[in-house]
Amino acid sequence: MxxxxxxxxxxxxxxxxxxDGSVSALQIKAECAARSLEDAGLSWQDVDAVYDTGGDQGISGLAIAEYFGLKPRLIDTTYVGGSSFEFHANHALSMIAAGKCNVALLTYGATAHSDRRAIGTAGATSAGPATFVNNMEDPWxxxxxxxxxxxxxxxxxxYGTTNEQFAHISVATRRHAMRNPEAVKAMTDLQxxxxREITVSDVLESRLIAYPxxxxxxxxxxxxxxxxxxxxPEVARNARKKPVWIIGTGEATKYRENGGDITVSAGARAAxxxxxxAGVTPAEIDVLMAYDSFSITVMCLIEDLGFCAKGEGGAYVSEGHLGFDDPRKPALNTDGGGLSSNHPGQRGIFLLIEAARQLRGESxxxxxxxxxxxxxxxxGQLGSRHATAVTILAAD
Amino acid sequence: MAAARPQPRFPELDTQPFWDATKRRELMYQTCDGCHAVIFYPRRHCPECGGRDTAWHVSRGEGTVYTFSVIMQSRHPAFADLGAYAVAYVDLDEGFRLMSNIVGVADPVQDVKCGMRVRLRWEDQGADAVALPMFEPA
Structure with a gap:
């Protein structure tokens, strides 16, 4: 087929x-929109579909389209956390294939650092109306x-997975980050x-934020x-750069479950x-851009997408698969990932961007x-409610 | 004195019966009359079959630690000065999984284990307030 x-x-x-304390999230989105259209050789008015979460700003898709100055015939504000952008890409494929739009613009911007948001350690905020989630989870x-x-x-x-094995994910990702000038500047600016490159010992000797x-x-x-x-395809054929085709998509959700296996992510069903x-197998994949909010996220996604058997991720990540120059594929997070390059709160769009760079030969x-x-x-959050989306991409 | 922990807030119709029961020191869960699924978190319908006929039961408060983390850094005012504390999913013997704290241990990193047996210990939050169901080694 x-x-x-x-x-x-x-x-x-x-x-x-x-x-960058001088720009707002919306301004970042608009600037990135313009530069991505320039990269494609398209104009502002070519866009007929807008995909944006509204994100942290709580601005509706309608207001975002207004702010950009676009008149799309399609607006999609699916918001499931950091994977929203894979959901958006997958939806865009379906809608373009159905003839509902021709040029879809996906945007993301956030100023989590400059806002001094303690995303990982803030705990419950008790904002907004009471929900069953707040009431069952906030007191602890x-x-x-x-x-x-x-x-x-x-x-x-x-599975007997060790801290040393988990650390290999951070080590490989940092190595890639040190080759990416934007990631080096990121780590420098974030102090x-x-x-520098790190070792397994560096990871294990860094302090525990939440055991383990x-x-x-x-x-x-x-x-x-x-x-x-x-x-x-008609637009893609005339674009400035080689198109990167979306050839397979899947999405799934998972929640805290009575008696469920928390080590299995929704990725198992999305893959x-x-x-x-796509008609391909994990063994054929050259580059894996896996959401690295934490080492455990990558471990679960590697297993659940079938790059190794469930529970064998510890051995897998320790055996020299992850580097861009390793003989065994796929390479992992070649931009330096959320661990060492870029994580303003929702990283999903960068997974698509670096995957596209790789398939264009620009990484x-x-x-x-x-x-x-x-x-x-x-x-969302891996240990409770989360949404996983898989987007498989092919070079032209 | 540290700030109060975040408390359940009402009106919130799905979880209100659960929290009202804690004032009587009863840990409650539901089952579905139609498909017999154990329902938790509490809600008016059965998330397995969509049925609306559910029954409330009182748990014996005995269970197993499914997994846990020991929080070393929290910026929330109620927890910032608490020192290391364990948050866990506890699998109650009746078949529901509850998020809670493991208390009554000297060093949570050393003393709490996945798979360890625990029993319910109520943590009072003041007169007429809900009580928090926590767990200690059985």
């Missing part, structure tokens, strides 16, 4: 700074990092202790944003339709002859 060629990423832009003092730490702890208990998660297993809190333009549609840690990439976003 032929792989579908119904829609392609034709324009990308990642806001270069991670600390769980932090966002603690939520993921509970998954890591269970993974270690259930990381030691902007160490500081160097946790993503940064930055400013930033990005934009992606997805277009129909099968995506790989099935700072370029995988030789990269043909296939997977972007897998995980939004």
């Amino acid at each position: 032929a792989q579908r060629r119904d829609a392609a990423i034709v324009g990308i832009h990642e806001y270069p700074l991670r600390v 003092g769980l932090t966002l990092i603690g939520n993921y730490a509970m998954v890591k702890n269970r993974h270690m208990h259930q 990381f202790v030691g902007v 998660l160490h500081l160097l297993e946790c993503c940064m809190v930055s400013d930033g944003g990005g934009a992606v333009v997805i277009a129909s 099968k339709p995506a790989f099935g549609e 700072t840690s370029q995988v030789n002859d990269a043909k296939l990439a997977v972007a897998v976003g995980n939004g």
Whole structure:
């Protein structure tokens, strides 16, 4: 069966700074929108579909389209946390294939660092009306990092996965970050202790934020944003750069469940339709852009997407798969990830952007002859309610 | 003195019966009359089958730690000065999974384990207030 060629990423832009007190989230979005259209060789008025979460600003999709000055025939504000952008890309493919739009603009911007938002350690905010979630979870003092730490702890208990094995994820990602000048500037501007490659010992000796998660297993809190333009084959053929085709998609949700296995993410259900549609297997993938809010997120996604068997991720990440120049594929998070390059709160758009760079041959840690990439976003919180989306991409 | 913990807030119709029962020191959960699923978090319908006929039961308050984290850093005013404390999912023997704290241990990193047996210990929050169901080693 032929792989579908119904829609392609034709324009990308990642806001270069991670600390910038001079711009708002909306301004970041508008700037990234313009630069991504420029990258595609398209104009502002070519856009006929707007995908944006509203995000942290709580601004409706309608107001965002108004702010941009666009008159789209389609607005999609699906908001499921950091994976929203994979949901958006997947939706854009469907809508373009159905003839409902031709040029979809996906935007993201946030100023989490400059706002001094303690995303991982703030605990309950008790804002807004009471909900069943607030009432059942707020009294216990769980932090966002603690939520993921509970998954890591269970993974270690259930499969014997070690802290050393988890640390390899941080080590490989930092190595890629050190090759990416924007990531190096990010870590410098955010005043990381030691902007350099790190070792397994560095990770294990960094302080525990929420046992058993160490500081160097946790993503940064930055400013930033990005934009992606997805277009129909007719538009893609005339774009400035080589199109990057979306060939398979899948989405799923998961919640706290009575008797459920917390180590299995929604990715387990999102992956099968995506790989099935693409007609490829995990073994064929060159680049894996996996949402690295924390080391445990990557561990679960690697297993649940089928890059190794469930519970064997510890051995897998320790055996030299992750580097851009490792003989075994796929390379992991070649931009430096949320751990070491960019995480303003919702990282999903950067997974698409770096995957597209790889398939165009533009990465700072370029995988030789990269043909296939997977972007897998995980939004919400892994230890409770979360949404995972898989977007499989192919070079032209 | 540290700020008060975040308390359940009302009106919130799905979880109100659960919290009202804590004033009687009863830990309650539901089952579905139609498909017999154990329902938790509390709600008016069964999330397995959509049925509206559910029954409330009082748990014996005995269970197993499914997983936990020891929070070392919280910026929330109620927890910032608490020191390391354990937040866990506890699997009650009746088949529901509750988020809670493990208390009554000297060093939560050393003393709490996945799979350890625990029992209910009520944590009073003041007169006429809800009580928080916490757990200690059995």
